[in-house]
Amino acid sequence: MKQDIPEDGTLLPLMEEFYTIQGEGFNTGKAAYFIRLGGCDVGCHWCDVKESWDAEMHPLTHADVIVENADQFPGKAVVITGGEPLIYNLDYLTNKLKEIGILTFIETSGAYPLSGNWDWICLSPKKFKAPRPDITPFAHELKVIVFNKSDFKWAEEYAAMVSPTCKLYLQPEWSKSKEITPLIIEYVMANPKWEISLQTHKFLNIP
């Protein structure tokens, strides 16, 4: 998948970039520039961005160009997502963003080695390809997608692996949210170390 992509992180397969409001998790409501990198082999059957999976579909773009684009907007935070962004070495991109005073947030499954210089790491572990255990202490936020009842127990296994200061979120899988959200509400009231995260951008009809 990444054979032709240089290891130094200067060229990255860019699916899309857009300025919007972070819809999920701890940073919900904050303006941010989203950088969506192509390529993912985790295989979540409910993934809401399956078009991202094939890295070859997305043009290799110089990280300097991405930084320049991000710098055009008043919001001084970027969310690097995908696809699975940690397939790539993100040191170069994140260092350049931070040099110009932009905060760096990542959305990751944790299935690939951690690279990059981050202000906020959202770890969203997946059953289909488990996170590498070495990423868990670095997560600022654990965001577990709940698709069925068994996911609560599974969420607790990850909560035991992250740092004591890591924020804990349960987010309904979008297509199941009608059935699952009431169970999440009940679970959070009984287990208040968890909070609810909703995909608020989908309610706001924004990207």
Ligand SMILES: C[S@@+](CC[C@H](N)C(=O)[O-])C[C@H]1O[C@@H](n2cnc3c(N)ncnc32)[C@H](O)[C@@H]1O
């Ligand atoms: C598309 S993923 C890309 C980043 C990375 N591959 C990951 O999974 O964390 C961005 C976020 O959307 C969440 N997500 C994807 N599909 C979803 C769905 N159908 N319902 C709720 N959340 C979803 C993921 O768990 C992740 O937190």
Ligand SMILES: Nc1nc2[nH]cc(C(=O)O)c2c(=O)[nH]1
């Ligand atoms: N507004 C908005 N917030 C988001 N938070 C995480 C997203 C993602 O796809 O990674 C996302 C997204 O696609 N849009």
Ligand code: SF4
């Ligand atoms: S890890 Fe992320 S991008 Fe990959 S399939 Fe799962 S939700 Fe989609």
Ligand SMILES: [Mg+2]
């Ligand atoms: Mg999304």
